Amino acid sequence: MGFSFIFEYYPYYITGTKNTIILAAFTVFFGVILGVLLALMKLSKIGPLRYIATAYIEFIRGTPLLVQISIIFYGLSYVGISFPEVPAFGDDFPRFMAGVTALSINSSAYVAEIIRSGIQAIDKGQMEAARSIGMPHRMAMQYIILPQAIKNILPALGNEFVVVIKESSIVMVIGISELMYNADVVRGTTFNPFGPLLFAALIYFVLTFTTSKLLGVAERRMRAGD
Amino acid sequence: MIDVKNLKKSFGKLEVLKGISTHVDKGEVLVIVGPSGSGKSTFLRCLNLLEQPTGGEIVFEGDAITSKKSDVNKIRQKMGMVFQQFNLFPHLTVMDNITIGPRKLKSMSQKEAEKVAVSLLRRIGLEDKARSYPNQLSGGQKQRIAIARALAMSPDVMLFDEPTSALDPEMVGEVLDVLKELAKEGMTMVVVTHEMGFAKEVGTRIFFMDEGIIVEEGEPKSFFENPKTQRAQEFLSKILR
Numbered sequence: 001m002g003f004s005f006i007f008e009y010y011p012y013y014i015t016g017t018k019n020t021i022i023l024a025a026f027t028v029f030f031g032v033i034l035g036v037l038l039a040l041m042k043l044s045k046i047g048p049l050r051y052i053a054t055a056y057i058e059f060i061r062g063t064p065l066l067v068q069i070s071i072i073f074y075g076l077s078y079v080g081i082s083f084p085e086v087p088a089f090g091d092d093f094p095r096f097m098a099g100v101t102a103l104s105i106n107s108s109a110y111v112a113e114i115i116r117s118g119i120q121a122i123d124k125g126q127m128e129a130a131r132s133i134g135m136p137h138r139m140a141m142q143y144i145i146l147p148q149a150i151k152n153i154l155p156a157l158g159n160e161f162v163v164v165i166k167e168s169s170i171v172m173v174i175g176i177s178e179l180m181y182n183a184d185v186v187r188g189t190t191f192n193p194f195g196p197l198l199f200a201a202l203i204y205f206v207l208t209f210t211t212s213k214l215l216g217v218a219e220r221r222m223r224a225g226d
Numbered sequence: 227m228i229d230v231k232n233l234k235k236s237f238g239k240l241e242v243l244k245g246i247s248t249h250v251d252k253g254e255v256l257v258i259v260g261p262s263g264s265g266k267s268t269f270l271r272c273l274n275l276l277e278q279p280t281g282g283e284i285v286f287e288g289d290a291i292t293s294k295k296s297d298v299n300k301i302r303q304k305m306g307m308v309f310q311q312f313n314l315f316p317h318l319t320v321m322d323n324i325t326i327g328p329r330k331l332k333s334m335s336q337k338e339a340e341k342v343a344v345s346l347l348r349r350i351g352l353e354d355k356a357r358s359y360p361n362q363l364s365g366g367q368k369q370r371i372a373i374a375r376a377l378a379m380s381p382d383v384m385l386f387d388e389p390t391s392a393l394d395p396e397m398v399g400e401v402l403d404v405l406k407e408l409a410k411e412g413m414t415m416v417v418v419t420h421e422m423g424f425a426k427e428v429g430t431r432i433f434f435m436d437e438g439i440i441v442e443e444g445e446p447k448s449f450f451e452n453p454k455t456q457r458a459q460e461f462l463s464k465i466l467r
């Protein structure tokens with residue numbers, strides 16, 4: 001096997017890691033925004049909003065990410081919807097956007113379920129008690145339900161971040177030069193099928209391990225308030 | 227103060243309240259007893275619209291609160307409620323549990339609200355617990371705080387939904403003492419309870435409910451000593467062995 005390829009090809013890993021981090025960061029950002037929206041829709045009193053959110057979540061969770069990415073990247077451009085080219089962001093921008101879109105759409109369904117279950121895990125007596133002193137629904141949510149739900153939601157959300165970092169490797173199939181793609185390029189060039197991938201795995205592990213440790217620290221800080 | 231006219235409540239096909247008419251006068255302590263599943267909690271929860279009645283009318287201080295036009299949040303401010311499971315807000319200190327209502331809903335200043343809270347805490351003998359969190363308190367203490375939280379809104383009537391049923395036996399007394407104190411001060415109260423001793427001692431009127439209707443209604447003394455209906459006699463013979 002041998003790891004001497006690193007000296008020559010390390011720039012691939014640096015760009016790859018950078019792109020993986022950017023990809024994951026944007027996915028988490030849009031995934032959470034979309035996920036909050038979906039969770040609100042699913043908890044809404046308005047039937048149609050609830051049905052749409054439920055259908056969306058079920059469909060996204062019930063189909064493979066690889067299929068979703070292919071639909072977004074190949075399918076959409078076939079029917080005439082394409083992501084714009086922005087020269088300032090480089091030639092890869094449309095691919096990158098397709099990747100972030102697909103990953104965000106996918107992640108948002110899981111985020112929505114994390115938020116919904118975090119809110120619904122709060123005993124319904126809490127809402128009743130808040131309403132019984134005269135709080136309107138929105139105020140009860142803001143001061144009583146959400147502050148408690150956050151404690152259920154954050155750890156699971158942190159876990160979802162870790163998942164996103166790992167799953168983002170799948171966008172290599174549409175040619176985004178993230179960590180997995182670049183590791184594969186190195187594998188192809190060096191005819192070394194083991195070392196380059198093992199090194200990529202190590203970098204993924206460092207990324208996910210650091211993320212979950214950081215989240216663990218944040219979580220413990222929060223629990224200290226109890 | 228409260229007029230209830232032919233109140234009905236169904237959950238799906240199950241009719242829990244089958245037309246209840248009564249009234250609660252100012253200063254009264256109405257005690258509702260009856261076997262479990264008789265609809266007494268549902269009746270209480272209909273009074274402040276935690277359950278939406280499916281029929282009939284409730285008039286509170288002259289306003290038909292069951293009409294769509296009434297502002298349910300304003301009405302609830304005047305009807306304090308105490309739950310079997312306390313339902314204190316676990317993420318807030320005792321002080322914040324009590325002051326959050328007055329601060330957010332009556333735009334009372336922090337200082338004012340805390341002054342009210344301190345005097346309430348003194349009344350229930352828990353002024354040293356102001357900075358504690360609910361999970362640091364015993365069941366009896368939690369329920370007394372829950373009563374203080376409801377009182378902080380200065381309600382005109384207090385609704386108690388089995389306030390001692392979730393307590394260890396040795397803590398029942400301290401909560402009932404607070405209720406007795408309140409009754410003595412002239413608070414209008416509607417109490418669902420299984421504490422017959424309390425009902426007899428403090429109640430000004432007893433409701434005996436079974437299967438969604440008021441089977442018998444009367445003075446505590448006559449109800450406990452000479453229940454008129456057979457169902458009430460059976461119920462009492464089971465409870466007061």
